[in-house]
Amino acid sequence: MxxxxxxxxxxxxxxxxxxxxxxxxxxxxxxxxxxxxxxxxxxxxxxxxxxxxxxxxxxxxxxxxxxVVEKNDLQPVSSKGRISFWLELDSYDVITTLENQLIQTGSTSLVGLHKTFWESHYAKLQDKFGVIWELNAQ
Missing domain, CATH: 3.10.180.10 (2,3-Dihydroxybiphenyl 1,2-Dioxygenase, domain 1)
Incomplete structure (x- = not known):
């Protein structure tokens, strides 16, 4: 289990x-x-x-x-993430601040901050290390 x-x-x-x-x-x-x-x-x-x-x-x-332990590791690191991490945030102000900080420190916006059909504010960014972060504030 x-x-x-x-x-x-x-x-x-x-x-x-x-x-x-x-x-x-x-x-x-x-x-x-x-x-x-x-x-x-x-x-x-x-x-x-x-x-x-x-x-x-x-x-x-x-x-x-x-x-990674070996450079030819069987699990190579990719600059194109195959997984993302969803962060549920407290408010529109928090998501706006975090999105701006990510962009100012070298992240790439994949989906700009917008109001969604599920009634949230949402943005998706890939940080400078290749990790994808999905930001959501209800």
Missing amino acids: IQASVPFILFDDTCEQALSYYVELFNAEVLEKMTFEDVGYTEDSRRSHCIANATFKLGNQLFYAGD
């Missing part, structure tokens, strides 16, 4: 920067972070600073993150 589902976001040696970005942008809380060096990964000493595993929290949702 499945006990929980936690998204794991893979990065291409940019996990540390992404975590800092999410802390600043989303007020995320990094709960744990271990580098390749911390976990004894020794195959490429130039990458010892890369993140092997991190846990961070957005609201009540946990996320895992890390840099």
Whole structure:
């Protein structure tokens, strides 16, 4: 039986920067972070600073993150996300502020902020690390 589902976001040696970005942008809380060096990964000493595993929290949702272990990993990181993360926000003001911050820090607007048929304000953006964020405020 499945006990929980936690998204794991893979990065291409940019996990540390992404975590800092999410802390600043989303007020995320990094709960744990271990580098390749911390976990004894020794195959490429130039990458010892890369993140092997991190846990961070957005609201009540946990996320895992890390840099791919091998460059030819079977789960390659793509600049075109195949998954997106839906953030349910408090208000129109919050979604407007967050959309502006994302764009000002290098994100690409995929769907501009607009009023939807489900009576929400909604925007969809891809951040500078290739992760897609869907912002919704009822």
